[in-house]
Amino acid sequence: AQSVTQPDIHITVSEGASLELRCNYSYGATPYLFWYVQSPGQGLQLLLKYFSGDTLVQGIKGFEAEFKRSQSSFNLRKPSVHWSDAAEYFCAVGAGNTPLVFGKGTRLSVIA
């Protein structure tokens, strides 16, 4: 069965510091991979997605993610975090018309 693991429940970074959020997946076929962001009490917004091709994908708000098939990982990165990036981040996996499976999320706090 497909699954997504986000090992870090909560991460705190200083404003201006770099960020990496980890995501590991288990999937039987070549997966589609996604990162979403959620502000408190809101829906989820798509940050970026990977289907095939270049394993480094660029998204909105300066985020990028790298697909590593050998490690079954799809980690999210940002070189310099802004206070407005504080939110909850979800990694998701799916393929074709199979419903997406989401990780449990990583809450990001940003300190001055």
Added chain:
Amino acid sequence: DGGITQSPKYLFRKEGQNVTLSCEQNLNHDAMYWYRQDPGQGLRLIYYSQIVNDFQKGDIAEGYSVSREKKESFPLTVTSAQKNPTAFYLCASAGVGYYGYTFGSGTRLTVV
């Protein structure tokens, strides 16, 4: 602008009552989904529909029901059989190819 609308944003229900959450989209998307979100649990799939007049159970369908009479609408009924209905409910839709979901802003249901 196209989007997906959930209403109401907040909903209170007495124990033993059924309640229906609304989800409407004007994106012309074929597929629609209902997820439940609890703190620390991520998103769990309740029901989904890939075509009008057809829907499938997700991982936690017990105590819920849905209908898909129109492409634009996918209402979710939380029945009295749902033992712990207090949660944040998210509706999403996806177009051809299912290249990522568009989410509504959610409904927070509280049983009082």
